[in-house]
Amino acid sequence: MKTALRAEWAKFRTVRSTVLIPGVAILLGLGVGLLDVSSIDWTSTDPASLDPVSESFAGFQFAELAFAALGVLAISSEYGTGLIDTTFLAVPRRRTVYAAKIVVLAAFTLAICTVTTFTAFLLGQAVLSGHHASVSLGDPGVLRAVVCAAVYMTVVTLVGFAVGALIRHTAGAMAVMFGLVFLAWPVARAVEGISTLPSKLLLVNAAGALTAIRPITGPPAARTPSLALAAATLLGYTVLFLTTAYWRFRNGRR
Amino acid sequence: MLELREVTKTYGRTTAVDRLSITIHPGRVTGFLGPNGAGKTTTMRLLLGLERPDTGAALVNGRPYHALARPLQEVGALLDAGAVHPGRTARAHLGWLAAAAGLERSRIAEVLELTGLTGVAGRRVGGFSLGMRQRLGLASALLADPPILILDEPVNGLDPEGVRWTRDLLRGLAARGRTVLISSHLISEMALTADHLVVIGRGRLLADGPPDALGEGSLEDAYLRLTDQAVEYRAGDR
Numbered sequence: 001m002k003t004a005l006r007a008e009w010a011k012f013r014t015v016r017s018t019v020l021i022p023g024v025a026i027l028l029g030l031g032v033g034l035l036d037v038s039s040i041d042w043t044s045t046d047p048a049s050l051d052p053v054s055e056s057f058a059g060f061q062f063a064e065l066a067f068a069a070l071g072v073l074a075i076s077s078e079y080g081t082g083l084i085d086t087t088f089l090a091v092p093r094r095r096t097v098y099a100a101k102i103v104v105l106a107a108f109t110l111a112i113c114t115v116t117t118f119t120a121f122l123l124g125q126a127v128l129s130g131h132h133a134s135v136s137l138g139d140p141g142v143l144r145a146v147v148c149a150a151v152y153m154t155v156v157t158l159v160g161f162a163v164g165a166l167i168r169h170t171a172g173a174m175a176v177m178f179g180l181v182f183l184a185w186p187v188a189r190a191v192e193g194i195s196t197l198p199s200k201l202l203l204v205n206a207a208g209a210l211t212a213i214r215p216i217t218g219p220p221a222a223r224t225p226s227l228a229l230a231a232a233t234l235l236g237y238t239v240l241f242l243t244t245a246y247w248r249f250r251n252g253r254r
Numbered sequence: 255m256l257e258l259r260e261v262t263k264t265y266g267r268t269t270a271v272d273r274l275s276i277t278i279h280p281g282r283v284t285g286f287l288g289p290n291g292a293g294k295t296t297t298m299r300l301l302l303g304l305e306r307p308d309t310g311a312a313l314v315n316g317r318p319y320h321a322l323a324r325p326l327q328e329v330g331a332l333l334d335a336g337a338v339h340p341g342r343t344a345r346a347h348l349g350w351l352a353a354a355a356g357l358e359r360s361r362i363a364e365v366l367e368l369t370g371l372t373g374v375a376g377r378r379v380g381g382f383s384l385g386m387r388q389r390l391g392l393a394s395a396l397l398a399d400p401p402i403l404i405l406d407e408p409v410n411g412l413d414p415e416g417v418r419w420t421r422d423l424l425r426g427l428a429a430r431g432r433t434v435l436i437s438s439h440l441i442s443e444m445a446l447t448a449d450h451l452v453v454i455g456r457g458r459l460l461a462d463g464p465p466d467a468l469g470e471g472s473l474e475d476a477y478l479r480l481t482d483q484a485v486e487y488r489a490g491d492r
Contacts, residue, residue: 007354014346015339082337085304086394089331090354092303092320 004091004100012104017073022112025066032059033120037127047133051214053145056124057117060149061204064156067109068177071160072170074105079168094250098165102158102242109157113150121146141213148210155234156181156203162241165249192223199223203237206230255280255433256301256402261310263296263457270296272457273310278435280401283428285448285465286437289481293457294437295333298404302331314402326355330395331404335387335411340380344371344390347379348397355398365393370419384411392420402433409443421447441474453477455484 012018036058040050078084091097121137128134137143160177167173181203188198199205205223208216209230216224225233256278263271271293278284288294299305300312303319314322314329322328338347348362366372369389374382379390388411395403403424409417424447428434438444444451445465453461453468460480461468469476 003354003356007350010346010350010353011339011342014343014349015341017341077339081339082334083339085299085333085337086351088304089302089329090326090351092322092325 001096001100004096005103007090008097008100008104012074012108015077017070017077018108021066021070021073022109025063025070026112026116028066029057029059029063029116030120030123032062033057034059034123034127037124040131042131047131049214049217050128050133051212052125052128052133052135053121053142053213054208054211055128056120057149057211059120060117060153060207063116064153064181065178067113067153067157068160068181069174070109071105071157071162072164072173072177074101074161074164076164076168076170076173080170095246098246098249102161105161106154106158110150110154113153114147117146117149117153120149135213139213145211145213149207152203152207152210152234155238158238159203159241162245165245166241189223196222200225200229201233203233206233210234255315256404256435257311257313257316258297258300259311259313261297261300261307261312263293263300263305263307270457271300271307274454274457274459275310276452276459276462278433278452279450280433281428281431282449283424283434283436283447284450284452285444286435286452286454287439287441287444287477287481288454288460289484291456292454292481292484294454295406296457297454298331298333298406298435298437301404302329302333304333324355324398326351326398326400328400329402329404330398330400332388332391332395332408333404333406335384335391338379338387338390341378343376343378344382344393345375347390348393351394351397357398361397361399365396368396369393370416385413385416388412389416392423401431403427403435405434405436407438408436409438409440417443441477445473453480455481458484460484 033056037055040055078087087097088094125134125136135142137146159180160173163176164173167176184202185204188202191198200223206225209224209227258274258276261271261274262269274297286294296305300307301314301319312318319325319329345362345366348365349359352359352362366375369392371386371389371393374386379387382390388408392408395405409420412420424434424436428449436447448465451461451463451465451468452459465473469479
């Protein structure tokens with residue numbers, strides 16, 4: 001396992017996409033977040049009703065798609081080029097290969113995203129403090145929200161990896177991820193007349209609940225899951241997708 | 255030593271390998287011949303554990319590939335020279351393989367020098383010609399200095415110097431007791447390189463012996479006679 005981890009890390013850090021994609025994601029995450037908090041119209045906004053944490057994470061809805069791409073490419077590029085054969089020649093135990101890839105991808109993403117979410121939080125609060133609307137890390141729920149934002153992006157990355165392993169084709173897997181992250185929302189919303197449960201089980205709504213520190217009000221409240229359900233949703237997606245993809249990784253041809 | 259015991263592999267209704275039994279011995283270059291679609295690549299993939307036999311066993315030194323403790327140290331393989339990430343440099347490609355095999359990094363420079371790639375080691379593989387990719391594939395196969403080599407069309411795309419160099423290298427390795435299995439469609443090249451030939455057609459064994467035992471006349475004539483019978487058999491079968 002140790003040599004497999006070293007090999008996967010060596011693979012991971014020697015392609016440009018590993019640097020470029022998180023780079024773009026960080027720029028989007030921080031930049032859009034800063035734009036968002038800087039452009040608040042304070043004449044019509046009550047600082048008390050504003051969620052200062054989720055406001056500073058506004059850019060992450062773009063960053064998450066970049067991380068989904070990172071996850072997809074970590075495996076689809078090997079199938080696309082045929083390199084996966086060489087990987088299996090070097091490490092014939094597929095379970096070991098699969099585990100090593102996930103460990104490397106998850107550790108890298110979580111590290112990058114933790115730094116990014118804390119930076120986004122601090123930048124956001126620096127702007128908001130000028131309007132007496134900021135909070136600090138010690139305030140209730142704030143640390144949880146910042147950490148959960150990083151965990152959420154790691155979950156999206158791992159789901160991307162699983163979809164890449166299932167579809168084995170970069171463009172196809174990216175289309176699925178786009179649907180899963182963005183397009184599932186209007187679909188679940190369309191059936192809200194019958195049940196709000198599908199909405200509550202969406203990745204984006206789980207993230208919304210976990211990264212907020214003030215109760216969500218108005219119509220969105222109906223589709224916001226509890227913290228426990230949101231955490232279970234993230235775990236559920238990760239386990240379900242990674243397990244299904246493992247089945248194909250292990251038994252599929254190649 | 256490489257061994258197939260009564261191996262059958264089917265894909266849907268196509269039988270790629272049909273009750274094939276072969277033993278590839280050390281100390282000689284074994285040439286693996288057969289028409290397109292004869293099952294040569296499938297046979298190599300079965301030996302390397304990339305495909306599972308439906309029945310029978312494909313063994314490396316008496317064990318299936320996936321049971322080898324340090325596979326790269328036991329078998330070096332080149333199946334598809336194009337199977338590299340185009341964005342990775344030649345040195346980085348060998349780097350992750352060396353990490354997987356637990357090798358010293360100094361070995362990377364050695365195989366780069368051996369295959370003549372030192373000057374382009376820092377370039378991305380996407381810009382490599384087929385011949386350069388073949389050299390990188392050979393460098394990967396030789397990286398852990400394994401006693402067994404399985405090479406699918408290793409001289410495809412190489413320049414005459416590269417073809418001569420590969421031939422001398424493989425003959426030298428076999429002379430020192432290594433097991434070398436190479437497939438090729440170039441009969442004239444096989445006549446120069448191989449000590450022993452295995453010919454298959456439609457997944458079945460057609461011949462297994464030294465080149466001059468294949469039949470009358472030139473090696474090409476003998477090969478075409480052998481495989482022509484396989485083709486006739488196939489036509490009559492339908």
